Amino acid sequence: MSTPGRGLHGHVLETLGPAITAGEYPPGSVLRTDELAQRFDVSRSVMREAVRVLESMHLVESRRRVGVTVRAKSEWNVYDPQVIRWRLAGADRPQQLRSLTVLRSAIEPAAAALAAKHATAEQCAELTECALGMVAHSRGHQLEGYLVHDIAFHRVILNASGNEMFARLGDVVAEVLAGRTHHEVMFEDPDPAAVTLHVQVAEAVRAGDAARAEHLTREITVGALQELDILAP
Amino acid sequence: MSTPGRGLHGHVLETLGPAITAGEYPPGSVLRTDELAQRFDVSRSVMREAVRVLESMHLVESRRRVGVTVRAKSEWNVYDPQVIRWRLAGADRPQQLRSLTVLRSAIEPAAAALAAKHATAEQCAELTECALGMVAHSRGHQLEGYLVHDIAFHRVILNASGNEMFARLGDVVAEVLAGRTHHEVMFEDPDPAAVTLHVQVAEAVRAGDAARAEHLTREITVGALQELDILAP
């Protein structure tokens, strides 16, 4: 996705980041810059830049005379898109997917309510277009085409909410939806009820009915939670 | 708060970061590493490390033959605690405070519902302790004491939700609450209704009543929204 390891320090990050977030180095582990530089066959300057980035993500802490120590998971900047991507790509994937889906179910209904109030005519048009695209690809194993429109739909909602914090979760939601299609079990066509709900949300937003948009979106996210067995049956 | 400019590169960040997030450099502005290094009187290695960190926050983008270009606000990692702190300290403060309060109003009710299901006995005890502390400091201009317990209360709720994404918003909520007390108008004692709501939330969580905890917390956050005139009267 967005930023594949640009430059040497980026390449180092693409290896060290996933290793740390996967828990290969337990909290408190000590790494030494010089040793890492040798291991990755880069200069110390490059290694230091990589460590600085990991430090800004609160994955590690660098202290004189001690070294680079790995921080506890509870301190990580779990909203950093790169951290999210690393965790989704590694052993932490299931837990990460659950956390993010719970987050979605809190954010998206609120975003839909705001979108119903603030969406421009253009955004409403985009929304119905996405919903129609989902309908068109909902049968006959067109999962990829369905996914594209599903992602676009939720991205428009988040953007139309007018809240920058919500808007920046578009990438996260995209990752979750893509993950569900690509890695989880999804042999069959999407649930027709879910497709209908998306169409109805588009209608509610266009009509400016915030309460209805919020309620319908909550039903969508409840469905997502149930897929992961987060909700009791 | 947490990480005051450690090291030279940290000092540079504490100056450049706020400047960028305050909009002093319009999107597309081009900075040159060498010039910045001279301006801050540091070596290029140090300057490069600072740029790497800004880059990981998506505040800037570094390209060969071009320089370090400032990105549009819509690309910033607005969930990065350091970015949030910089924006809260600068001209962006009002908008940042509104965005965060809207975020709170989406997250905290959901977190309270989860807390009602997952909170340990110890966490329940902490919660009532915080609520009682709020009551004790609710009269007679003991705003600082009230604030401490208010922050602790919301932090416990977020932690008790059992969701790591929610838990990591504890610092953000703390900043918002502290900001309200310190910078916004708050001459009088806190609203008695709000104090009562906190006590009731603690009770609901202890009783395991998720729906009630969620509803009561939503009332708290609605109050916060109204204070900022986000909700129409």
Next chain:
DNA sequence: TGTGATGAATAAGTCTGACTTTTTGTCCCC
């Protein structure tokens, strides 16, 4: 006139080696 290739200028990227500073741990003396 427009277009594509060539080349030069530029700023980031990289490497190396020497030096400084802080922190920790140890050893010795009281």
Next chain:
DNA sequence: GGGGACAAAAAGTCAGACTTATTCATCACA
């Protein structure tokens, strides 16, 4: 056993030389 001086270790800093990618301008050619 406690406290202070000393030594070692690792990050932090700096300066300079070199490499590489990218952009822009120029020029030849169609």
